[in-house]
Amino acid sequence: MTSRPDTPLLDTVDTPADLRKLEPKQLRQLADELRAEMISTVGSTGGHLGSGLGVVELTTAIHYVFNTPEDRLIWDVGHQAYPHKILTGRRDRIRTLRQGGGLSGFTKRSESEYDPFGAAHSSTSISAGLGFAVANKLAGTPGKAIAVIGDGAMSAGMAYEAMNNAEQAGNRLVVILNDNDMSIAPPVGGLSAYLARMVSSSEYLGLRSLASKVARKFSRRVHTSLEKAEEFTRGMVTGGTLFEELGFYYVGPIDGHNLDHLIPVLENVRDSDQGPILIHVVTQKGKGYAPAEESADKYHGVAKFDVVSGKQDKGPGGGPPAYQNVFGETLAKLANDDPLICAITAAMPSGTGVDKFAQAHPTKAFDVGIAEQHGVTFAAGLAAQGMRPFCAIYSTFLQRAFDQVVHDVAIQNLPVRFAIDRAGLVGADGATHAGSFDITYLATLPNFVIMAAADEAELVHMTYTAAMHDTGPIAFRYPRGNGTGVALPETPELLKIGKGRIVRDGSKIALLSLGTRLAESLKAADQLEAKGLSTTVADLRFAKPLDHEMIERLMRTHEVIVTVEEGAIGGLGAHVLTLASDKGLTDAGLKIRTLRLPDIFQDHDTPDRQYDEAGLNADNIVDTVLKALRHNSAGVEEARA
Structure with a gap:
């Protein structure tokens, strides 16, 4: 896609x-x-572009001034760390980004000593940095911790929880606020750079320390008044009062693309005994590449693209719609006739399809920022007041709000609707973004209803069913990417809670599919039929409550039962085994096998290779059935093919 640039200095x-x-x-x-x-x-590999372009100068300056890796550099989220990877011994592998066996798209401890802390979820850097800094302080060893936080990560409460606790780190902790969206206080050229250098200089800090000591000789009232006056004056000039209140010494704002400004400030901070310190750096997302500068949202994460034109390689046009768009457009249509419906997302409006809803119903769409915990409890409050809230969150990010799901939603039996996007494997984004655990962690909760869409038509039905479910919390999960190509229904169907459907009748083998592996189950059934093995395929639709009547009937009339789900151990398979045990079917010679995601964190790769590794393709299903038929012992096993 792209030719390599001429980089004589970088080559050294x-x-x-x-x-x-x-x-x-x-x-x-x-x-x-x-x-x-x-x-x-990134033109050759695809991946995150805009955020990394915005921190090129900052990355260069940090590594130039600080003694990494002894000084620990922690990147928040990690998708802005591509320049960091190039400068830290990984340039020869940089074109393997997000490919099987290649570099991760995020920071990863096992990948390099320059990645002291793995990050792919937001707002963890200050907490982790505080841990490194305090550990060094307690051990009496040298080394600072530098946490680079930005790209929306300051909208999460965890960042402020860490800052409130950071004073214990002293001068070992440096936080760099990479302000690349709406500046807290925009830089004003040379004046702001001069002020930043001034307030971070040893002379100023020394004078400030001396003045503080002198002030303590006066009465407490005079001392307090002098401190307030100094803080107010500097806060008026620099905009740092909030961070001062949290215990940080604030420096900034400074232009994050001007190395002549960055270097002396970072050197002052490096050599300072004042701390902790927060440096406010203003950068431009997509800096230096016109298409990314002009459309920062579209160039946040990109497919392979042509560097000259900026045109992304998104494959052939047309085809099935993306699942998130099916959800967003369906919800928008339902809200046309239902004024109680509203939608909540946590900084992912386009990723979840809530942007489609927001276009039609702007006053009822809420982006709470990177604050999933708040988003869930906000939805609980809406539900308690009679609204019908849909909380649209990626499966991997909903994990961050599990306590709120339990305490604020499930225990109170509030009808919050959870639209769980990116459920299952996610290819190049790898383990940190895989939606592996939602069935397991939600199905343990009383009062919950959990659905899984096998295709985009089922997603329409489940969105409608969730809207109409007012008796408690309900969740429905769907994958990343495009649908299967089935026709979308003109009128959604109200599904009966806890009832599945038989999509293919047989008599010897029963495949119980939940969600997206239905198509592979049908392919497996074709192969089994070709071997003379009559096969039933059921789309369970519901992980909770299970369709006890249908499952028990299939258990009593079939020799082998195989559950198939794109979720971790403890999900559908465990609940089916529990049902068999409760009904006494484990003593009847029934063979039950459960296929699910393996008990590992799967690395990034192509989806097909990930499914092969997980054992969730048609051939794996067939092999599992054949091994079960050859098994001589009676009873029930939870075994992998």
Whole structure:
């Protein structure tokens, strides 16, 4: 897709130690070459683009000034760390990003000593950095922790919880606020740079410390008044009062693309005994690549693209709609006739399809930022007041709000609707973003109803069913990507709670599918029929409550039962085994096998390879059935093929 850029200076840098050998005047050229290399790389591999482009100069400056990896550099979220990977000994593998066996799209401890903390979920950097800093302080070992937080991560409460606790780290902790969206206080050229250098300089800090000591000799009232006056004056100029109240010494704002401004400030902070310190850096997402600058949202995460034109390779046009769009458009239509419906998302409006809903019903769509815990309890309050809230959150991010799901929703039996996007495996984003656990963690909760859509038509029915379910919490899960190509219904069907459907009748083998593996179950049934094995395929639709009547009937009339789900151990298979045990069917020679995601964190790869590794393709299902038929012992097993 792209040709490699000419990078003579970058070619001399393999690690930050090489970078620190350069003269400051060479850093501008290095940053330009680093940006070109990143654009070329992501053009070839796809991945996150805009955030990384925005921190090229900042990444260069941090590694130039601080003694990494002894000084621990923690990137929040991690998708902005591609330039960091290039400068830390991984340039020779950078074009394997997000590919099987290649580099992760996020920071990963097992990948490099320069990745001291793995991150793919937001707002963890300050907490982790505080841990590193305090550990060094307690051990009396050198080294600072530098946490780079931004790209919306400051909208999560966890960041402020950490900041409120950060004073214990002293000068070992440096937080860099990468303000790349709506600036808290926009930089004003040379003046702001001068002020940042001034308030971070040893002279100013020394004078401030001396003044503080002198002030303590006065009465408590005078001392307090002097402190307030100094804080107010500096806060008026720099906008840092909020961070001062949380115990940080604030420096900024400064232009995050001006190395002549960044380097002296970082050096002052490095050498300071004041702390903890927060540096407010203002950057532009997509900096240096015009298509990304002009459309930061569309170039946040990209497919492979042509560097010259910026055109992304999204494959052939047309085809089935994306699942999130089916959900968003269905919900918008339902809300036309139901004024109680509203939608909540946590910083993922387009990713969840809530943007489609918001276009039609702007006053009833709420983006709460990266704050899933708040979003769930906010939905609970809406439900308690008679609304019909839909909480649309990726499966992997809903994990962050499990306590709120239990305490604020399930215990109170409030009818919050959970639209769980990205359920199951997610390919190149890997283990951190896989929706592996939602069936398991939700199906343990009393009062919950849990559905899984086998295709986009089923998603329409389940969205409608959830809207009409007012007696308690209900969730429905659906995968990443496009649908299967089935026709969408003109009128949605109200599904009967806890009832599945038989999609193929047989007599010897029964495949119980939940969700997206239905198509593979049908392919497996074809292969089994070709071997003379009559096969039933059931789409259970519901993980909870199970269709006890249908499942028990199939258990009594078939020799082998295989459950198939795209979820972790403890989900559908465990509940079916419990049902068999409760009904006394485990003593009748029935063979039950459960197919599910393996008990590992699967690395990033293509979806097909991930499904092969998980044993969830048609051939794996067939092999499981054949092994069960050859098994001589009676009873029930939970075994993998």
